[in-house]
Amino acid sequence: MLRILPSPLLAIPLLGILMLGNGTRPALAQDTEAKGNSPGLILHLPPSAAARAWSLVGPDTKPRALPKEWIELLISDPWSRPATFTLWAKTVQATNIKGSQGLQARALLTLLSAAHRRPKSAWNHVASLSESPEWVAALVPRLIPGVPLATQIKNGGTPAPLIRGTRLSPIAPPRDPLVPAWAQAPRKAKVENLLFEDSAIDLEIDISGGGIELLLSLRSGPSTAVACSTPFMPGFRVNTEYLDFERQEPVGSVHLLVLTPEDEEARSLYSRLRKAELMIPTAPPADSPLSQNMRALGMVLVIDSEPSPRLLAAAQAFQELLQVPVDLAQAxxxxxxxxxxxxxxxxxxxxNLLRALCDSIEERVLQH
Known part of the structure; x- marks a missing residue:
């Protein structure tokens, strides 16, 4: 058994990634249904604290520019690298810093969560930024409709026109907080007037009836093309997938959809979901007896081979954040x-278990 002993995190200069400045920590916004006020992009989100934060973005809100370092970090499968777990732990800790540095930590966590396919945490971080609409305007279009990170975001949260064939990577819309975590939580999000060169498209994400559907249609202009796949749903697996009602194999592929003025109805990409047989770990409240026992006993990550550098970094990050012993041990x-x-x-x-652990630990440490 390999024990992960308390030690300093790997030397990733967080202060070099989070810009300095002044500001205040935002309060959690009130739940509401909202659409942005931009004269360009219109985004409807289901009732949630994140939707309330988006509603505070006005047509003249100037979005924050993402640091170049963030884009370079996040552009290619960042969670496959050990250093990302280390950076994640340092960024979670940095949310306690007052002023703009704490807000920027939340912004980076939003993008890290989205890249890790953890929509719940991503939207929680958006909600926590409700008093910083400049950050919300910069982040939300990169979640829904999921424009590329390097896309310029204009005032009001409107993306600059995209090139034909650009891939959109939307995440699942925010959930109603009153729906139990194990339930699918039917909900919709809709995007209107997303520009592709000289064309504009509409996009809708519909989670209901045991599946998730992505609907795309040409709003105006000449034919265009969009690359996309259905958003990942934590706790569920894609059982079957249909493109315009024709079954697709393999599931989870990226599809290039051509949208034309002759289309009589929206193009449809539909994934039928099956509940994953997964015991989602949860982190107990800080003052609960379980938390006290966990503090004394710790946690073991059971693996089937020698620990990889990535899992070593993950265990170290979990230990730093939870302040409990975390071991790696073969079965x-x-x-x-x-x-x-x-x-x-x-x-x-x-x-999926690693994602669930990260979600749970963020919730435990940040007390969403």
Missing amino acids: SEVPHNGRKQIDLTDPTQSE
């Missing part, structure tokens, strides 16, 4: 000492 060496065990030996579930 044959797991100690029977009452520690919380997270089984990462199943390759079909291990990544």
Whole structure:
């Protein structure tokens, strides 16, 4: 068994990534249904604190520019790299810093969560930025409709016109906080007037009836093309997938949809979902007896081979944030000492478990 001992995090200069400045920590916004006030892009989000934050973006709101370092970090599968777990832990800790540096930590966490396919945390961070509409205007279009990170965002949160064939990577819309975590939570988000060169398209995400559907239609202008796939749904697996009612294999592929003035109805990409058989870990409140026991006993990540640098970094990050011992142990060496065990030996579930752990730890540390 390999023990992850308390030690300084890897030397990633967070202060070089988070810009300095002054500001105040925002309060959580009131739940509401909202659409942006931009004269260009119109985005309807379901009732949620994140929707309330988006509603505070006005047509003259100038979005913050993303630091070049963020784009370089996030542009290509960042969570496959050990350093991302280290950066994530440092960024979570940096949210406690007063002023603009704390706000920027929240902004970076929004994008890190989206890149990790953790929509719940991404929208929680958007909601926490409600008193900084400049950050909300910069972030939300990169979540829904999911424009590329390097896209210029204009006043009011309107993306600059995209090139024909650009891939959109929307995340699942924010959930109603009153719906239990295990439920699918039917909801919709709609985007109007998203520009592709000389064309404009509409996009809708509909989660209902055991599936998630992405609807795209040409709003105005000549034919254009959009690359897309249905948003990832934590806790669910894609069972079957249909493009305009024709079954697709394999599921989860990126499709290039051509939108023309002759289309009589919206193009449809639909994924039928199946509940994943996954025990989602949760982090207990700080003052609960379970938390006290966990502080004394710690946690074991069960693996089926020698630990990779990525899992070593993940365990170190979890330990730094939870302030409890975190071990990595192969299945044959797991100690029977009452520690919380997270089984990462199943390759079909291990990544979902890591995502769930990150979500849970953020919620525990940041007390959303």
